[in-house]
Amino acid sequence: MTTIASAPPRFSRRQRMTMLVLLAAAFVFAADYSILNVALPEVGAGVGLGLTGLPWIVSAYTLPAAGFMLLFGRMADLFGRRRLFLSGIVLLAGASLLGGFAVNPEMLLAARALQGTATAMAVPAALSLITTSFTEGGMRERALGLNGAILSGGFTAGALIGGTLVSLLSWRAAFFINIPIAAAILVVTPLLIKESRIPERVKLDVPGAVAMTGGLLAVVYAILEKSIIWGAVGAALLIAFWMIEVRSPAPLVPVRFLKQPNVKWGNYAGLVIFSMETGMIFLMTLYLQNVLDFSPVATGLTFGVPGLAAIAAGPIAGRILGRYNSRTVLTLGLALQGLLILPLAFLSTNRLALLVLIPALFIGFFVHVTCIVSYTVVGTSGLPNEEQGLATGLASMTQQVALTIGAPIMVSIAATQSVELTGLQLALGVNVAVTLASSALIWVGLRTRGGDSQTTVTEAPAAKETGQPMAASLD
Structure with a gap:
């Protein structure tokens, strides 16, 4: 048949x-x-x-x-x-x-x-x-x-x-x-x-909200200003937030939520994906303008043309995830993101380097967007609808923090070398090493007890039978 x-x-x-x-x-x-x-x-x-x-x-x-x-x-x-x-x-x-x-x-x-x-x-x-x-x-x-x-x-x-x-x-x-x-x-x-459906008798966890928000603001400010003192203040507030959530009868962010492998490893993946890619783009901007002596307009075009691949990647990534499990797509995509940065660590002062740079950026931007979609799917899967705002808020926060820390970290590594090109090459090498090592860690971290690599999904019976959203926001 x-x-x-x-x-x-x-x-x-x-x-x-x-x-x-x-x-x-x-x-x-x-x-x-x-x-x-x-x-x-x-x-x-x-x-x-x-x-x-x-x-x-x-x-x-x-x-x-x-x-x-x-x-x-x-x-x-x-x-x-x-x-x-x-x-x-x-x-x-x-x-x-x-x-x-x-x-x-x-x-x-x-x-x-x-x-x-x-x-x-x-x-x-x-x-x-x-x-x-x-x-x-x-x-x-x-x-x-x-x-x-x-x-x-x-x-x-x-x-x-x-x-x-x-x-x-x-x-x-x-x-x-x-x-x-x-x-x-x-x-x-x-x-x-x-x-959306609003839970009855909602009570905001005010102490947890103050500690968490204050801690995040202090940490991000410390990164922007390179301040150890504000970093310590932020760390102390986040520790206090964890202690509050453990003891709170109605926590703002349940500890069990943060301990879930898909939430934990999905957001770690997002942190690496955005910080390493942002750091690479900043390093390549320095390379194009300071080493190859490109104008800002030429630099923008060098990134803009390959950037078209990123726009096309999103719908294709959704179809890839529909065919293969998210753990495989995420870890393989992250590994490819790192491998496509590797040849950039060997660029020279010759403008023929563009023959390597532009194709690497073109393919790399496509892979990068696939990674973004994959980590969002992983970080929001297997969760009830009443925690989707929390999951998407965490994923969005991870993205913003990663965008903030990527360039400063890479520039700090590059600044350890007296010759600018050598420093850029060293920072790119570290970028590749961190990305590849993280891919391996995430692969292991997302492995389920039974050896199944597919993210576990919990659906209401009605949703399984009808294919409708569990708590749809549409008519």
Whole structure:
């Protein structure tokens, strides 16, 4: 008897519209991260911010984005995902308006901090709306694949859009462009997405929330400022947070949640994926401009053309994950990310090195996005819907922290050598070693007792029988 393979599941019209709204928001927040990076001198001059203060235009955004992600992710579970998502969009519009009219450094940095806070509110809420709207398996993996493609496209487009707006109009346009998009999202979202189910008698674990948020903010600040004192303060607060959660009857982040292999190893993978790739890109920027003497425009094109592969990778990654288990895709992808950086450690001062660099970046960016989708799937799988905001908040926080620490770590390693090219080669070699070793650790860490490498998925009986989301956010 011949068995006919069933067609892959397809999104309904309403699901496609919902994904369009959530992906539009993801694109805006991804672009917001990088949109001002290419225009820092113009922005600083526009508000009277000196050269030494320019890094704070980025840091003012990064600090709250990383520090508040986990808190707001959990609040989305407890008080409503759609509510947190829309609140973040409203805050983004207000912050962008403030930034566009900024006349001094205080207004500008306040706007960037509010944009970072809006990111922390909306991003995990939007991601949890995706994971709870589609059951684990092919549908969710396709959705997360599209999300990964949009994130990569947003980061790339942010730099291009920022440069174009500054050249044609003004740096203020980089803020104002968010407002009409935010307004459209605010109008359409209530028509398509229902509020998530809210647990009865919700009580926020205030001591845990204060200790966790304070600890994360202190740690990220310590990384940005290279401060041992703030690092110690952050570590002490995070230890206090753990002790509070162990004893709390209603913990903000249950300890059993953090101990789950898919959560623990999935987020460790995310930390390595983003920090090592971000560090590599920064090192290659130094290589292109300081060693090969490229202009900023030529450097941007060198990264931009291979970046097209990253945009195409997301949907393909979702299909790959539908065919092979996430443990295999994640660890193999991470190993490939490291191996594709390896030839970059042997680049010379000859511009013929581009014949190696550009193909390596092209394939490497494709693999990198596959890794991003894989770690998101691993870190959010096998969990009940009421913990999806927590899971996506943790995954988003991991990404923000990794983006913050990648470049400083690699630059610190490179600075140990007196010759710049030698230092870049050493740092890239360390990058490869850390990535490959982490791939092996994650492979072992995700291994189940029975030897099954597939992530365990717990579904409600009705969801198994009907294929509908366990607590769908759609009509």
